[in-house]
Amino acid sequence: MTLLRIEDLSIRFPTRTGDIEAVRDISFSVGRERLAIVGESGSGKSQTGRAILGLTPAFAQVTAKRLEFDGIDLLKATPRLRRDLRGKRIAMILQDPKYSLNPVMRIGRQIVEALRAHENVGTREARERTLDMLAAVQIRDPARVFDLYPHEVSGGMGQRAMIAMMLIAGPELLIADEPTSALDVTVQLDILAILDRLVAERGMGLIFISHDLRLVSSFCDRVIVMYAGRVVEEIAASELSRAKHPYTQGLLNCMPSIDADRHPLPTLERRPEWLL
């Protein structure tokens, strides 16, 4: 079943020196699956996620032939409806967790508030479920971290606090923007296992924005590749090594590996025609 349908989405930032076309006519849909978005730094991945959520800065222009979540036309939805969707049915783990958490509120309280915003639970239960959620994302000492402020936790702990906050609301569609980029590899796999179960057992739709091709090819179902605001390739994750677009091929080839000793690493020759 399709949860999200996007046709010809464009996002433009007017600036003093001319418009920046961050996203140009992209189309894709998401069902109850794990869809990866990979691509060049600055290619529009995060802005695409933000537009789905309705978090694009007000001065920017978002246009689309269709931007639909579960049959709801998001472009016509009132700000109130969008806010409701955002709290309850669609969630996004932002790329910049520490910046996105409230700096003057303790971690635990932020998660408790996220829970209580969509479910009527008592103080004691909310605290317990928050501690459980922190433990589920492999925080070593949930009770200590519950009482810390965002600047008092490590990069990966902040990222996991953000993940806990988004998961506790039980969203139907989760947009995870580089959700594990600050985590050590064992914790990374534990988090992916949680997301995996939510997709398999609860039928959540997952948009997984990542530049980690090894993870994407082993974890996701489908992959969308973005370059300069456009989707240049769509491919089954298991087929990633047989990608056709030279950008995708180049990406796969320039990763360092534990076993190969290649100095310098191969780099991409970016061709002007990729920008078209």
Place this chain on the structure above:
Amino acid sequence: MTAALDITGLVVSYDGFRALDGVSLTVQPGESFGLVGESGSGKSTVLRAIAGLAPVESGSIAVEGIPIGKRRDKAFYRRVQMVFQDPYGSLHPRQTVDRLLAEPLAIHGFSDAESRILRALDEVGLGSGFRFRYSHQLSGGQRQRVAIARALILEPSILLLDEPTSALDASVQAEVLNLLEKIRRDRKLTYLMVSHDLAVIAHMCGRLMVMRGGQAVESLAAKDLASRRAGDPYTQRLLVASEGFVRNAETAASEA
């Protein structure tokens, strides 16, 4: 030979919580040394302690043979620069890239700011078109590259790098890693580098230390990673996890 960095028995505590519990390490001049380990194990705290940004309770830090006290003077930051883990927090959002790069040059009295800024932007693969953008107008990876340019622009001799490429796609990562290697060779720089990506560490570093719970688990040579000759079970788990995701059989079945 005098070590570039010599740390002995470093202890850092926050309200009684020991973020670092007796960490020692030595990095030789021109060496690139890696730190890996569990999230929250104290990797960033090691770097921050060197930069004078963490409450050191005991232990000693010497930079190029000189013991460092609580205070860091201007000359220290000329020699030691840090690229922070979080490019969002470390760059002021309401400043242009130009200001961000000009500021350290002004503080340290460089005269050829113009040409240095242009060269620094070029080195990290951001054209001059980015020069007058505000940092909040940049993507995650673009910000990270500005942060790297800002650290390099002062030509320090020791660079502390905290997850310098974790926000970058593979193609930009390759460019930044090549750049860091080339600069280290050309300018004989010393790196202390944190990454959770073992492949990045194996590629960039000669030796590394694995951390967990504020302590060193073990130190090993990067080539031990390639031959999977890790002594500690935790390091072995990291190596296995680096291979990628393996779907749990039950989860896979529930979906079928």
